Amino acid sequence: MTFTCWVRTHPTAGFRSKRRKVIASFLNANPRQPAQQAPVDSGCGACHDRAETMAPASRHHLVARSRACGVAACLLAMAACSPLTPPAHTPTAAADAAPTLTNSLGMRFVRIPAGEFLMGRSESVARLAQAFPQIEAQRIEQLADETPAHRVRITQAFWLGVHEVTVGQFRRFLEDSGYLPESIADGTGGYGYRADYDPAQTARHDAFEGRSPRYSWQEPGFAQSDAHPVVNVSWNDASAMARWLSVREGVSYRLPTEAEWEYAARAGTHSRYPAGDASAALLASANTFDRETARLWPQWAAQATPGDDGFVFTAPVGQYAPNAFGVHDMIGNVWEWCADWYGADYYAHSPVDDPTGPPSGQVRVRRGGSWHTWPFYARVAFRNWNTPSTRYVLLGFRLVREDR
Numbered sequence: 001m002t003f004t005c006w007v008r009t010h011p012t013a014g015f016r017s018k019r020r021k022v023i024a025s026f027l028n029a030n031p032r033q034p035a036q037q038a039p040v041d042s043g044c045g046a047c048h049d050r051a052e053t054m055a056p057a058s059r060h061h062l063v064a065r066s067r068a069c070g071v072a073a074c075l076l077a078m079a080a081c082s083p084l085t086p087p088a089h090t091p092t093a094a095a096d097a098a099p100t101l102t103n104s105l106g107m108r109f110v111r112i113p114a115g116e117f118l119m120g121r122s123e124s125v126a127r128l129a130q131a132f133p134q135i136e137a138q139r140i141e142q143l144a145d146e147t148p149a150h151r152v153r154i155t156q157a158f159w160l161g162v163h164e165v166t167v168g169q170f171r172r173f174l175e176d177s178g179y180l181p182e183s184i185a186d187g188t189g190g191y192g193y194r195a196d197y198d199p200a201q202t203a204r205h206d207a208f209e210g211r212s213p214r215y216s217w218q219e220p221g222f223a224q225s226d227a228h229p230v231v232n233v234s235w236n237d238a239s240a241m242a243r244w245l246s247v248r249e250g251v252s253y254r255l256p257t258e259a260e261w262e263y264a265a266r267a268g269t270h271s272r273y274p275a276g277d278a279s280a281a282l283l284a285s286a287n288t289f290d291r292e293t294a295r296l297w298p299q300w301a302a303q304a305t306p307g308d309d310g311f312v313f314t315a316p317v318g319q320y321a322p323n324a325f326g327v328h329d330m331i332g333n334v335w336e337w338c339a340d341w342y343g344a345d346y347y348a349h350s351p352v353d354d355p356t357g358p359p360s361g362q363v364r365v366r367r368g369g370s371w372h373t374w375p376f377y378a379r380v381a382f383r384n385w386n387t388p389s390t391r392y393v394l395l396g397f398r399l400v401r402e403d404r
Contacts, residue, residue: 098326101159101401104249105169109159109401110326112264116153119262120347121146121381122270131277132376134302145344146381152259153353160256160264161398163317163328164336168226170217170233170241177244181217181237183391189213190232190391192221193313207372208393220313220393227316229334229396235364235388238337238397245399252402255339258365258383259355260400265331265368265380267324272379273331274323279375283307285323286332287315287371288378303374314371331368331378334396338365342385363387370394 099111121143123131128140173179183190191210199205208221215221217232238255245253256264267274275281282288282305293312294304309332310319318328330336340357342365357365363385369378372394377384386395 100162100326103245103401105172105245107165107169107399108162110162111403112154112158112160112260112325112327114154114157115263116151117263117266117268118149118270119152119259119350120149121379122149123272131272135376143382145347145383148347150347150350151352152263152350152355154260154263155353157403158256158260159401159403160260160325160327161400162322162326164229164334164396164398165238165241166226166317167217167224167228167230170230171226173241173244176248177240179237179240179244181232181391182234182389183211183216183232187213190215190217190220191393192219192232193393194221210393211391215393217391222313224314225316228314229317229329231314231334231393231396232391233396234391235337235386237391238399242399253399254402255337255397256400257354257356258338258340258367259350261330261336261338261367262380264325264327265323267327269324269380272381274380275321279378280306282332282375282378283309285320286329286369286378287311287320288332288369288373288375289371300374303376305375311371329368331380332373333371334368335366335370335373335384335392335394336368337395337397338367340365342383366395 100108101111102108125137125140129135129137132140174181188211190212191206191208192212192215194209197209199207209215215232217230217237220231235255242253242255265274271277273279273281273285275285283290287309288305289300289303290305290307290309291301292308294301309315315329315333317333320328320332322328323330338357341359341361342363343358343361346355346358364387366384366386367382369382376382386392
């Protein structure tokens with residue numbers, strides 16, 4: 001049986017790097033134990049350890065569930081799925097023809113048509129190991145939550161932010177609403193870059209300093225203009241902005257579901273990245289961990305994208321080529337919050353139509369990778385998660401405006 005995937009400028013303000021890069025501390029390669037104190041956020045610079053937000057027992061339970069669901073889930077999916085048929089709309093390269101709108105904050109949205117696609121990873125562990133020989137086999141084997149690949153149908157069109165929410169747009173929300181983001185409201189701050197920070201001297205060996213009141217959405221430790229994606233925002237902060245916009249404009253705004261996110265990110269493809277299978281394809285389409293940055297961390301050179309994507313930290317939104325739906329930065333720049341609770345085995349029993357994730361959970365999904373993410377973890381199928389109150393220097397969001 002054969003399954004087919006159907007679906008699917010701003011000023012740089014001097015932040016584009018030519019040959020000079022700023023050194024930041026990168027994370028230790030070994031999985032880390034969480035600090036024995038709260039609060040704890042994710043510190044995954046390369047995003048190979050997704051378990052820092054959990055207590056040790058909870059983390060091992062999630063990993064065990066991921067491993068256990070692999071074979072059984074695949075058999076279940078093969079029995080339940082039928083070959084896909086083309087949706088009414090399949091995206092083309094003519095993304096400029098897609099309907100767009102601009103809201104009261106100047107946020108641009110593009111209409112994503114209804115359709116169906118194959119969600120998750122269809123590549124075998126062996127094939128991934130062959131494509132990424134620099135990644136330890138154990139890391140690949142632990143990503144059973146990417147499987148089974150399964151048919152998903154998005155039954156309603158929706159409007160998706162063309163770009164990630166920017167610093168300037170988030171500032172407008174705070175000024176007009178009076179909302180205090182969690183990094184400021186609880187007094188514990190966020191995470192950020194500091195040139196003389198040494199992760200080896202910290203309990204968690206985190207790639208970035210934090211939590212600390214010195215860091216927030218306004219201060220990530222590196223320069224950002226209003227055109228850069230906002231970071232150090234929690235799931236709760238992102239949801240608050242969506243609720244405020246809904247009231248302000250009389251239409252429904254929200255975070256995308258994980259299924260909507262992957263559908264929009266794939267935009268008709270079923271490759272590792274929207275631009276193809278080769279990690280080199282990321283250079284023109286995504287801001288990820290590149291070869292130029294890796295020269296400053298030679299221990300990670302084998303993990304880098306083979307080239308220079310032009311930015312050290314975040315890039316102003318829209319600097320890279322859009323996908324076939326006309327959406328920018330679905331891969332890289334900043335991780336993006338999704339609406340769903342995370343479930344390690346959710347793909348094994350996900351409904352076909354408009355899945356929204358488990359009814360409850362401990363951590364929320366984030367997808368897409370960041371400027372600090374290795375190509376292996378920038379694959380469209382890779383899943384990640386954090387607690388709803390997490391605020392981190394790699395983590396932002398984009399919004400959905402409902403079509404009804």
